[in-house]
Amino acid sequence: MAMLTIAEALREGIREEMMRDPRVFCLGEDIGISGGFGGAFTVTLGLSDQFGHERILDTPISEIGIAGVAIGAAMAGLRPIADVQYGDFLFCMMDQLANQAAKMTYMSGGTVAVPMVMRAPVGSTRRGTQHAQSLEAFFTHVPGLKIVAPSTAYDAKGLLKAAVRDDNPVLIFEHKLLYGSKGARSEKGALSPIGEVPDEDYIVPIGKGIIRREGTDVTIVGKLTTVYMALAAAEELAKSGISAEVIDPRTLVPLDKELILSSVRKTGRLVVVEEDNKTGGWAGDILATVAEEAFFYLDAPVKRISAPDTPPPFAPVMEAYYLPSAEKIIQTVKSLF
Amino acid sequence: MQQIATPVLLDMYRRMLTIRRFEERCNTLFMQGRIPSTLHLYIGQEAVAVGVCANLRLSDYVLGTHRPHGHAIAKGVAIRDIMAELMAKDTGCSRGKAGSMHVGDIRVGMPPAIGIVGGNAPIACGMALAQKRQGRDDVTVCFFGDGAANEGAVHEAMNMASIWALPVIFVCENNLYGASTPYGSVSKLENVADRAVAYGMRGMIADGSDVLAVYEAACDAVSFSRKGNGPVLLECKTYRLCGHSRSDPLTYRTKEEEALWRDKEPIKRLGEWFVAQGLKTTADLAEIEREVGLAIDDAVAFADASPYPLPEDALKHVFYE
Numbered sequence: 001m002a003m004l005t006i007a008e009a010l011r012e013g014i015r016e017e018m019m020r021d022p023r024v025f026c027l028g029e030d031i032g033i034s035g036g037f038g039g040a041f042t043v044t045l046g047l048s049d050q051f052g053h054e055r056i057l058d059t060p061i062s063e064i065g066i067a068g069v070a071i072g073a074a075m076a077g078l079r080p081i082a083d084v085q086y087g088d089f090l091f092c093m094m095d096q097l098a099n100q101a102a103k104m105t106y107m108s109g110g111t112v113a114v115p116m117v118m119r120a121p122v123g124s125t126r127r128g129t130q131h132a133q134s135l136e137a138f139f140t141h142v143p144g145l146k147i148v149a150p151s152t153a154y155d156a157k158g159l160l161k162a163a164v165r166d167d168n169p170v171l172i173f174e175h176k177l178l179y180g181s182k183g184a185r186s187e188k189g190a191l192s193p194i195g196e197v198p199d200e201d202y203i204v205p206i207g208k209g210i211i212r213r214e215g216t217d218v219t220i221v222g223k224l225t226t227v228y229m230a231l232a233a234a235e236e237l238a239k240s241g242i243s244a245e246v247i248d249p250r251t252l253v254p255l256d257k258e259l260i261l262s263s264v265r266k267t268g269r270l271v272v273v274e275e276d277n278k279t280g281g282w283a284g285d286i287l288a289t290v291a292e293e294a295f296f297y298l299d300a301p302v303k304r305i306s307a308p309d310t311p312p313p314f315a316p317v318m319e320a321y322y323l324p325s326a327e328k329i330i331q332t333v334k335s336l337f
Numbered sequence: 338m339q340q341i342a343t344p345v346l347l348d349m350y351r352r353m354l355t356i357r358r359f360e361e362r363c364n365t366l367f368m369q370g371r372i373p374s375t376l377h378l379y380i381g382q383e384a385v386a387v388g389v390c391a392n393l394r395l396s397d398y399v400l401g402t403h404r405p406h407g408h409a410i411a412k413g414v415a416i417r418d419i420m421a422e423l424m425a426k427d428t429g430c431s432r433g434k435a436g437s438m439h440v441g442d443i444r445v446g447m448p449p450a451i452g453i454v455g456g457n458a459p460i461a462c463g464m465a466l467a468q469k470r471q472g473r474d475d476v477t478v479c480f481f482g483d484g485a486a487n488e489g490a491v492h493e494a495m496n497m498a499s500i501w502a503l504p505v506i507f508v509c510e511n512n513l514y515g516a517s518t519p520y521g522s523v524s525k526l527e528n529v530a531d532r533a534v535a536y537g538m539r540g541m542i543a544d545g546s547d548v549l550a551v552y553e554a555a556c557d558a559v560s561f562s563r564k565g566n567g568p569v570l571l572e573c574k575t576y577r578l579c580g581h582s583r584s585d586p587l588t589y590r591t592k593e594e595e596a597l598w599r600d601k602e603p604i605k606r607l608g609e610w611f612v613a614q615g616l617k618t619t620a621d622l623a624e625i626e627r628e629v630g631l632a633i634d635d636a637v638a639f640a641d642a643s644p645y646p647l648p649e650d651a652l653k654h655v656f657y658e
């Protein structure tokens with residue numbers, strides 16, 4: 001057992017998969033430059049010393065190329081782990097991901113596999129508009145992509161390994177405030193959840209959620225940072241006699257629907273918390289699923305806490321207004337009783 | 338270079354110095370926690386923005402990058418408005434919505450700078466298309482880096498500008514690195530300008546540490562485009578004398594290389610040239626230095642005295658009204 005940050009856990013996961021399987025390689029901007037950053041958030045720091053620059057492949061600033069090369073290499077027998085420096089740049093490679101990676105298997109009648117991983121940091125950290133978006137819902141909407149969003153070091157390593165071994169394109173959304181990147185490249189206000197990570201090989205299966213805290217009165221579903229907000233809110237709510245169950249789906253596609261439904265059947269109330277903006281979002285889809293499949297178990301309207309439908313603003317006062325928080329969760333939960 | 342009028346030369350000196358001192362002050366304010374987020378500073382590259390923009394008029398457009406303070410100051414965005422934006426104030430040029438990577442002011446021909454590397458190049462073509470259709474003899478300048486040169490969007494834009502003879506001057510600021518990545522490792526060509534041939538457009542190279550050289554090259558490029566001859570790719574060889582962003586320990590390049598470029602940095606170089614030519618004395622230059630310092634103090638005081646936006650102002654300006 002080692003105590004690792006998420007950045008370290010991802011790095012160890014990549015290292016172990018690269019040692020286990022010679023087909024695995026990384027590509028991205030600034031990931032392996034000697035004396036460089038190890039990617040935007042230090043995840044690949046030092047890996048080029050161990051594996052060389054052929055397997056930690058520094059690319060030009062060419063997002064379409066990065067995605068396309070990952071897809072092609074995956075189709076022809078390699079296992080690429082690609083990354084973007086900020087999730088926002090996934091928009092630059094949207095055709096390759098949404099039209100190509102996601103549809104290749106379908107277009108081939110199930111004969112072509114695209115076993116690639118794309119890692120993308122999301123979340124608002126005072127960078128505003130073009131370096132702060134949460135893009136999960138854009139991609140959960142695309143059939144053919146698997147999507148994971150680890151919130152702990154254990155899950156980060158386990159899901160990364162599962163993603164590398166999966167025969168489909170898997171997107172990993174990582175939150176900038178959760179990396180625990182050390183030194184100059186850590187973000188202000190970061191949560192740095194350091195967690196126990198086994199030394200021996202393990203995976204966290206794609207498609208399996210987890211109950212982070214058991215409760216009986218309300219189900220709160222969160223992902224990435226909002227899991228931590230939900231846990232803080234649950235702690236506070238307990239003081240007012242409200243017992244909240246906190247669920248972290250960990251995988252967004254395919255969703256562990258049964259875990260959420262069975263929790264709601266027990267508690268009768270549901271609040272979903274996300275950092276993305278509201279319309280057409282991830283939380284809304286979970287509310288709809290619960291309303292469709294567990295309506296008669298509900299004691300109160302289903303609720304979501306999302307950002308308003310605006311770009312992420314830069315100024316800290318507006319950003320705080322925009323983002324979800326434990327306080328907003330507490331207020332919303334209390335309104336259900 | 339003697340034919341550049343003295344007031345133009347002096348204005349370029351003052352603007353370069355304004356950018357330098359502005360950036361240095363930003364760095365201090367960032368260290369003090371008074372500027373949130375991060376900053377991509379323009380220190381070392383001043384001659385490029387200033388030498389190019391000295392050839393522009395108000396109705397010409399400039400599209401900036403993630404490193405835009407220099408572009409903005411050179412095009413005439415008020416430093417008060419930029420500073421207020423960086424300090425997340427309601428009086429900032431984006432009303433606190435966007436921060437450092439997106440400064441601009443459409444009233445002086447600079448839309449918000451674009452933080453998506455290479456994302457500004459096709460937009461530059463569109464603005465130039467409009468200028469052309471409207472029969473204006475204005476031009477659009479698109480600044481981009483050596484790193485941005487490898488974005489697909491930039492290639493598409495250059496080809497379109499060329500086939501439609503659009504009045505775009507693509508100004509590549511080749512500072513040898515895209516973040517930590519050396520230019521030589523991501524291009525087989527020695528010069529970004531060599532690519533111009535492939536698009537059938539004119540390519541030029543200038544010493545980006547020499548504002549007079551940049552001015553002359555840009556003067557040629559701008560008048561060429563203004564006359565309806567189509568786009569130009571002007572590459573300026575330059576260097577950033579600071580980290581990529583505020584979290585860059587600069588461990589991927591050598592101290593020797595930095596020293597080499599520090600020796601030929603543009604502001605000292607022009608100052609020495611003034612004195613050597615007998616156009617200005619060191620006392621005159623010290624006076625400019627003092628005035629620039631006061632202007633920056635004023636910008637900081639303005640930003641300091643300005644209110645923050647209200648939290649719910651976040652909801653405003655999603656749509657144009």
Ligand SMILES: Cc1ncc(C[n+]2csc(CCOP(=O)(O)OP(=O)(O)O)c2C)c(N)n1
Nearest residue numbers: 089404452453454482483484485514515516
């Ligand atoms: C599409 C996109 N990819 C990556 C980035 C992250 N990024 C910001 S600046 C930068 C380096 C840009 O290099 P260059 O174009 O040479 O400009 P310079 O920073 O040297 O001024 C990178 C990779 C980005 N902002 N946008």
Ligand SMILES: [Mg+2]
Nearest residue numbers: 482483514515
């Ligand atoms: Mg560069």
